[in-house]
Amino acid sequence: TQLLEQSPQFLSIQEGENLTVYCNSSSVFSSLQWYRQEPGEGPVLLVTVVTGGEVKKLKRLTFQFGDARKDSSLHITAAQPGDTGLYLCAGDLRETSYDKVIFGPGTSLSVIP
Amino acid sequence: NAGVMQNPRHLVRRRGQEARLRCSPMKGHSHVYWYRQLPEEGLKFMVYLQKENIIDESGMPKERFSAEFPKEGPSILRIQQVVRGDSAAYFCASSPSNGRNTEAFFGQGTRLTVV
Numbered sequence: 001t002q003l004l005e006q007s008p009q010f011l012s013i014q015e016g017e018n019l020t021v022y023c024n025s026s027s028v029f030s031s032l033q034w035y036r037q038e039p040g041e042g043p044v045l046l047v048t049v050v051t052g053g054e055v056k057k058l059k060r061l062t063f064q065f066g067d068a069r070k071d072s073s074l075h076i077t078a079a080q081p082g083d084t085g086l087y088l089c090a091g092d093l094r095e096t097s098y099d100k101v102i103f104g105p106g107t108s109l110s111v112i113p
Numbered sequence: 114n115a116g117v118m119q120n121p122r123h124l125v126r127r128r129g130q131e132a133r134l135r136c137s138p139m140k141g142h143s144h145v146y147w148y149r150q151l152p153e154e155g156l157k158f159m160v161y162l163q164k165e166n167i168i169d170e171s172g173m174p175k176e177r178f179s180a181e182f183p184k185e186g187p188s189i190l191r192i193q194q195v196v197r198g199d200s201a202a203y204f205c206a207s208s209p210s211n212g213r214n215t216e217a218f219f220g221q222g223t224r225l226t227v228v
Contacts, residue, residue: 042219105155
C-alpha cells in the first residue's frame with residue numbers, strides 16, 4: 001500500500017510552459033518535503049513545509065501544503081530544461097517516538113527545449 | 114547532498130556473493146537512514162540507525178540483509194547471497210538528530226548490479 005501518491009507519474013512539456021505536480025495521502029504529516037533527483041544522483045532537498053496552508057516560493061517553484069496537512073503541490077512557472085528530473089515528495093510521520101519519513105513514487109519531469 | 118559519502122558508487126556482484134555498502138554521514142550527524150530505489154520509482158525505506166543502535170528496520174527483508182552503524186566508522190548495509198532482484202540503487206541519508214522536521218541529506222548512492 002502506497003501511503004503517498006504522486007501525480008502525474010510522468011510529465012513531458014515544452015520549455016516555457018507551466019506545470020503542477022501533486023502529492024496526496026490519507027495520512028496527516030507533521031511536515032512534508034520536496035526533493036529533486038537527477039539521473040545517477042541522490043535526492044536534493046528543495047523545501048520543507050510544516051504548517052497547514054503554508055506556501056513557499058523558491059524562484060520559479062511554488063510549494064503549497066494542504067490545510068489538513070495531507071497533501072501538497074508543486075507548481076513550476078516557465079519551465080526550463082534544467083528543471084528536468086524526478087520530483088519526490090516525502091512525508092514526516094510521527095507515529096512513534098521518532099520521525100519516520102516516507103517517500104512517494106515520484107513524478108518524472110522532462111522539459112523539452 | 115554534499116558531505117554524505119557513499120562507496121562504492123557502483124558495485125557488481127555475482128549471484129550468491131556478498132555486497133557491502135558503506136555510508137559515512139555528514140560530520141556531526143548521528144542518525145543514518147538507508148533507502149532502496151528501483152528504476153523509475155521512489156525511495157523505499159529500509160532501516161534507521163543511530164550510533165550502535167538499530168531503531169527501525171521494518172523496511173528491511175528479514176533474511177540476507179543487515180545493517181550496522183558502529184561507534185567508529187561508517188554505516189554498513191550488508192547483503193548476503195545476493196540475487197538478481199537485489200539490483201537497485203541504495204541511498205543513505207543522515208541527519209544531526211531526530212527532532213521534529215529535521216532535514217536529512219542524501220549521499221549519491223551505490224548502484225548494485227547482480228549478474
